[in-house]
Structures are given as structure tokens and as C-alpha cells.
Amino acid sequence: MIHGGAKAAESHDVIIIGAGLSGLNAAMLLKEQGLRPIVLEAASEVGGRVKTVQTVEGGIDVGASQIGRGYARAIDLCQRLGLKLVTEDRDLLTFGAHYKDTWIDNKTWSQSPLNQCVGEEREITPLMMGSRLVSKYNPLVELDDWLNPRFAQYDISLRQLLQARGHSPQAIELAALSTPGISIDGTSVLRMWQEEVRGGLERKLGDGGAPRKDHPFGEGNDHKEIGGLAAISNIEGGCQRLPLAMAAHLGDAVRLNKAVARIEMTDRSARVTCEDGQVFNARFVVSAVPFTRLRKISIEAKPNPLVTQAITQMPYANTARMYLTVEPFWLDDGLPPSFSTDGPMGMFWAIDNHKGTGAHRAMIVMVGPAATAISARGPEAVAPYLFEELARLRPASRGRVRLNTYKDWALDPLQLGCGFSLAPGQVNAFARDMLTPWQVMHFAGEHTRRIEFGMESALESGERVALEIISRA
Numbered sequence: 001m002i003h004g005g006a007k008a009a010e011s012h013d014v015i016i017i018g019a020g021l022s023g024l025n026a027a028m029l030l031k032e033q034g035l036r037p038i039v040l041e042a043a044s045e046v047g048g049r050v051k052t053v054q055t056v057e058g059g060i061d062v063g064a065s066q067i068g069r070g071y072a073r074a075i076d077l078c079q080r081l082g083l084k085l086v087t088e089d090r091d092l093l094t095f096g097a098h099y100k101d102t103w104i105d106n107k108t109w110s111q112s113p114l115n116q117c118v119g120e121e122r123e124i125t126p127l128m129m130g131s132r133l134v135s136k137y138n139p140l141v142e143l144d145d146w147l148n149p150r151f152a153q154y155d156i157s158l159r160q161l162l163q164a165r166g167h168s169p170q171a172i173e174l175a176a177l178s179t180p181g182i183s184i185d186g187t188s189v190l191r192m193w194q195e196e197v198r199g200g201l202e203r204k205l206g207d208g209g210a211p212r213k214d215h216p217f218g219e220g221n222d223h224k225e226i227g228g229l230a231a232i233s234n235i236e237g238g239c240q241r242l243p244l245a246m247a248a249h250l251g252d253a254v255r256l257n258k259a260v261a262r263i264e265m266t267d268r269s270a271r272v273t274c275e276d277g278q279v280f281n282a283r284f285v286v287s288a289v290p291f292t293r294l295r296k297i298s299i300e301a302k303p304n305p306l307v308t309q310a311i312t313q314m315p316y317a318n319t320a321r322m323y324l325t326v327e328p329f330w331l332d333d334g335l336p337p338s339f340s341t342d343g344p345m346g347m348f349w350a351i352d353n354h355k356g357t358g359a360h361r362a363m364i365v366m367v368g369p370a371a372t373a374i375s376a377r378g379p380e381a382v383a384p385y386l387f388e389e390l391a392r393l394r395p396a397s398r399g400r401v402r403l404n405t406y407k408d409w410a411l412d413p414l415q416l417g418c419g420f421s422l423a424p425g426q427v428n429a430f431a432r433d434m435l436t437p438w439q440v441m442h443f444a445g446e447h448t449r450r451i452e453f454g455m456e457s458a459l460e461s462g463e464r465v466a467l468e469i470i471s472r473a
Contacts, residue, residue: 026469066454
């Protein structure tokens, strides 16, 4: 890899903007076919949202980390690049809830005087309300059904869907606290269902031995190995080792500290100018950065209203996480180790250390509106604020919590969010057709997924654009 520095204009076959998994995979595949790609990365390291932070507790993956049994591309790359997959050890301890200033025992929630839900809703715990109701009405079967115009009527918000199905106000309120995506109003149900259908396929690759969970999150592994793999694997030494190994394989085709300022296109070529003045010319260009980043780059080309709408309007969800080491204060106060809240700290995840006593890993996890609110505070103020909020809810935690690292993806200037979303109406407006190349520019990244999710969706998109370009070269 070459770091920074302005030079004379360079010519390549393909310019790839962004050295995350999608851009690096596209570059590797193009290079294997004899083309000359160049990857321009604005940061001082590769990986994008695949990032491992070194702490006193060792490496912590603060972005993508989970590799499922169905992640064929990721597994193949790890094998080819000599990276070892290990069983994920991040099972969450029992959940409860703090709701309306009251501690909720999930086992007795159906009989709680706070439970104003109706009918079958009453049996669903607060944390599970969003995922259960999303799943209940999902008519999709095939992995790409979310893009099928036959389901266009569902390009609405979850609130609209639940109101149309006659759910109680409290069920909708609880769903809003645990809805995947930006918010109960800000994310299309079709986007939620895409994730669920692909997750269902992943679960079918096991033997049904995964324990039943009291939470809707991916943390909860079926550790039984099938074909040498648990349901969820991590990369030994941290997941960022994968993009680092991919970049090492590409050598000087990866340029760091190269933030792109302008893209100029004709029907036959592209010219890319970096913020440092360096110019690159190529037959094709690939945008492998989030649309939150691409919309800050000047693009001079023939008008393309649909793609421009996607670039400028696609929203991004956020996750802010505080990674902790804690003493098991729940043994003293008798409350559930993990819990969700209707307040500013979102959720507290206690991770099983398989001993019961002694130090445990833990996380404070904020998504949706809670993540938006915490971002407004600024990173320096977050730890004191959340530690005090935790101590207010759980006095036994005071003085028994240590911060290892904190990551708020909305505040990362090269990401501005942890993952793409689609607002109600945007699947119909542009999602089906936004991947059509814009003159000589092709689009990769997890936001361009069709059938995959997670890291596999990024690798899938890199493969797709490589094939698109090879067919045109």
C-alpha cells in the first residue's frame, strides 16, 4: 500500500473509491482477470466499517464481526488468505426490561399491571415486540422478494403496518423501542423483511440446536460445529484482519489517505481528482463508499435523476456502542444481567463469561432514536453520562464498570452511519433500479445488497460490479 502524497496523473483500467470489503473484493477479482484496478481510500487504514480496536482487553471488533455458515465468500477468502475462523463467544445473559420507571420480569410480563397490550400481544415481552410483529406479517419467501413489485404495497413504515392490522397503542409503543432500522416511522418494512428472510436462511444452515433467545439480536451462538463451523464465527485476531489481508494481496494497487473530491465522467472514461490534487484516469470507476460519503463528492456527468435521488436521499441507521468490562453487579442487586430501557441508554448487554463470577464483558448499545440522541452529545460527554444513567438504574454498578472503547458510527466522517436503510416509499422510488451503472460508474457496498446481508452483502456487491465491468471491458 502507498500512503498519501500528490503525484502526476495516473491511468488505470478501473478506479475503485473505498477500501472496504466491497471495493477490495472488486479489485481482487478484476486483477485476477488481468485488469489494472486502483483503490483509493480516504482513511489511513483499510476496512471501512470492519474495524478492530486494540484495547487493554485485547482487540475489539467495533464494526462488522460475525461470519455465518452461509457466508460463502467470506469463508472462502479467509481460507485463501490464511485467516483462522473461531467460534464467536458473545452469548448474552438473561434479559429484563426497565419500562416506565419499573423493572419488568419477562416471565411475569403477561400479568403485569403495566401490560396494556391486547390479546396475543400480551405474551410478547417488551424487547421482542418489534421483531415478533415484523416477523408475524412477513409474506416474503425468496431472498429477492423485497424487490418484487408484487409486494410494493408494503413499502410503508412499521407503524403504518401495525395500525392497519389493529394493534394496540402499547404494542406499537413497545415495537418503536425495539424496531430494527432507523425508527418505527423511518424504515420501510420491506427493508426489515429483507434482513429477516436472509437471516432465516442462515438459521436453516444449522441443525436447529441454537438455544431459544429472549432477545432479537445476533449475539447468541449455536456453538455446535457443522462442517467445522459454528453458527457464528469470528476471525482470530479481529475481523479487520480480512480487509488488511486483502489489501496486502493487492499491494500498491491500494492507496491510503486519498479522499476523492470530484468525479468527471463521459460515456467512455472517468477522471477522479483527490482532495490533495492527485488525478487518476480510468475506463471505469466504482463507488464502493456509503452514499452518505458519495453525496459529498462532486459528480460531473450526464443527468441521472433516479441514481441521484438514491445517493442524496438514502438514509443510514446508526449504532453507538460502549464496550465495557464489568464486575457482575447483578449478583448483588438480583436484577437481570442484561436489560432494555425506554430511556437514553438503550440497552445493557452482559456477556456470559461461562464462570458466573469475576469480570464480564458488557456493552451499552444504542440504536434508532437512542443512537441519534447520544450522537448529539459528542463522544467526550458520553461515558460520564451513561455511567451515571447506569448507576441511577442499577446503583450496584457504581464503581464496577470500566470503559474499553466507544464507537458511534454516525460521528465517523467517512461513514456517517453504521448501515444503509430505506425510508418508506424508497424501495418503490429507487431501490430496484439504483444499481444500473451511471455512464462508466458502477456501485458497490452493502447498501447495494440484493439477497445477502452483513459482510457477505459487501463481498457480493464487489463481485457483482467486477462482473459488470468485465462484461463491458
